[in-house]
Structures are given as structure tokens and as C-alpha cells.
Amino acid sequence: GAVVSQHPSRVICKSGTSVKIECRSLDFQATTMFWYRQFPKKSLMLMATSNEGSKATYEQGVEKDKFLINHASLTLSTLTVTSAHPEDSSFYICSAQPDGYGYTFGSGTRLTVV
Amino acid sequence: GEDVEQSLFLSVREGDSSVINCTYTDSSSTYLYWYKQEPGAGLQLLTYIFSNMDMKQDQRLTVLLNKKDKHLSLRIADTQTGDSAIYFCAESIGAAGNKLTFGGGTRVLVKP
Numbered sequence: 069g070a071v072v073s074q075h076p077s078r079v080i081c082k083s084g085t086s087v088k089i090e091c092r093s094l095d096f097q098a099t100t101m102f103w104y105r106q107f108p109k110k111s112l113m114l115m116a117t118s119n120e121g122s123k124a125t126y127e128q129g130v131e132k133d134k135f136l137i138n139h140a141s142l143t144l145s146t147l148t149v150t151s152a153h154p155e156d157s158s159f160y161i162c163s164a165q166p167d168g169y170g171y172t173f174g175s176g177t178r179l180t181v182v
Numbered sequence: 183g184e185d186v187e188q189s190l191f192l193s194v195r196e197g198d199s200s201v202i203n204c205t206y207t208d209s210s211s212t213y214l215y216w217y218k219q220e221p222g223a224g225l226q227l228l229t230y231i232f233s234n235m236d237m238k239q240d241q242r243l244t245v246l247l248n249k250k251d252k253h254l255s256l257r258i259a260d261t262q263t264g265d266s267a268i269y270f271c272a273e274s275i276g277a278a279g280n281k282l283t284f285g286g287g288t289r290v291l292v293k294p
Contacts, residue, residue, distance in 0.1 A: 074224070102281060102282070110286070110287075111270065111284045111285060111286045111287050112225075112270070112282075112284045114281050114282070114283075117281060161224055161225065163225075163282075170215070170227050170230055171215070171227065171274075171282055172227065173217070173224040173225040173226070173227075174224050175223055175224040176222075176223065176224045178222070
């Protein structure tokens with residue numbers, strides 16, 4: 069079946085540094101990918117929709133300059149958390165749609181900012 | 183507007199059936215999904231149903247959709263300890279490539 073690979077699975081970084089998270093579709097092409105954030109024991113909140121070759125579409129309240137998204141190829145989207153702060157600590161998950169129906173999710177990235 | 187709601191917690195004995203319920207408000211939902219999330223992991227698609235269907239069965243899983251009441255349920259037959267996880271229902275609206283709106287998740291605990 070379709071696989072979405074997300075890397076790294078865990079990252080710890082210092083306040084003020086930037087962290088890049090990669091999301092790859094391994095056996096299909098994805099013109100669109102989605103980035104979600106999940107707080108502890110909470111549901112998933114859509115942050116942005118990543119579009120190959122064009123600008124990402126951000127949800128209301130999500131800072132574009134804080135969460136930089138790049139979708140340079142049909143199989144790779146990246147989310148960069150810039151100048152990270154402890155409140156950015158969270159579980160970030162990407163997803164893509166290999167067919168017209170189901171959404172496949174990556175395994176997630178646990179970001180801890182210290 | 184979009185709003186998807188689920189009960190928070192369900193406890194079930196191993197071997198019994200589990201029923202997880204979900205309600206949504208947007209009648210223009212196209213697809214409705216059930217995802218499973220184990221601790222520290224991503225989301226695993228369990229099943230989905232197109233909005234013009236009433237029921238879908240896949241091995242131990244049965245999805246029922248009541249469009250009139252905007253109610254979706256997932257029944258897991260012969261629940262096993264490995265079924266302990268958080269289950270999310272989600273809806274998508276319109277054409278493929280649209281975003282998913284998730285419920286808050288139901289934590290299912292299977293007791294031996």
C-alpha cells in the first residue's frame with residue numbers, strides 16, 4: 069500500500085534554533101500534502117496544505133513565517149519550524165492522498181524544544 | 183461549519199464488540215473516515231465510507247452511516263487487546279485533495 073515516510077521521528081532542539089521535518093511519499097506522487105499538529109491527548113489540527121510548485125495554504129491562526137513549508141517535488145514536502153520555542157513542542161504529522169479517497173499519514177515527529 | 187464530535191473514552195472486555203460513535207454537522211461531507219492511533223505513532227487508516235453509502239464491512243470492522251442524523255459509527259467485532267488505541271473519525275468535503283476535519287478521538291481500552 070501507499071506509504072508516507074516522515075523524518076525525523078523525534079527531535080530535541082534548543083530554543084531559538086530551527087528544525088526541519090521531511091515528509092516523503094514513497095511509492096506515489098503527491099501534488100498536495102497536509103501538515104497537522106497534535107497536542108497531548110488532543111485531536112489533530114490542520115496547519116497548512118502544501119502544494120507542489122506553489123505556495124502553501126495556511127489555516128487561520130498559523131504563522132507562515134514561523135512554520136515554513138516547501139513542496140519542491142512531487143514526493144517531498146518539508147516543514148521548518150523557525151526560531152523554535154518551548155510552546156512549539158508538539159507532535160507534527162504529515163499526510164498525503166495516494167488515490168482519490170484515503171489519506172495516508174506519516175508516523176509523526178515529536179518535537180521537543182528546550 | 184465543520185464540527186466533528188466523539189465520546190472521549192470506551193472500555194470494553196476482550197472478545198466483546200466495541201462501538202465507537204461520531205457525529206458531524208456538515209451535511210456536504212463526501213467521505214468519512216476512521217483512523218487508529220497507537221501511542222507515539224502516526225495515524226493508520228482503518229476504513230472509510232462514501233457519503234452515499236449506509237454501511238461498509240471489512241473483516242472485523244463495520245461502519246454505519248446515518249446521513250439523516252449525521253451519525254457515524256465503527257463497530258469492532260471480537261475486540262482484542264491490540265485494538266486498544268485512540269480512534270479518530272474524520273470527514274472530508276468536496277473533491278479529492280480537500281482537508282480532513284477530525285473528531286477529538288475516542289480512547290478505547292480493551293481489558294483482558
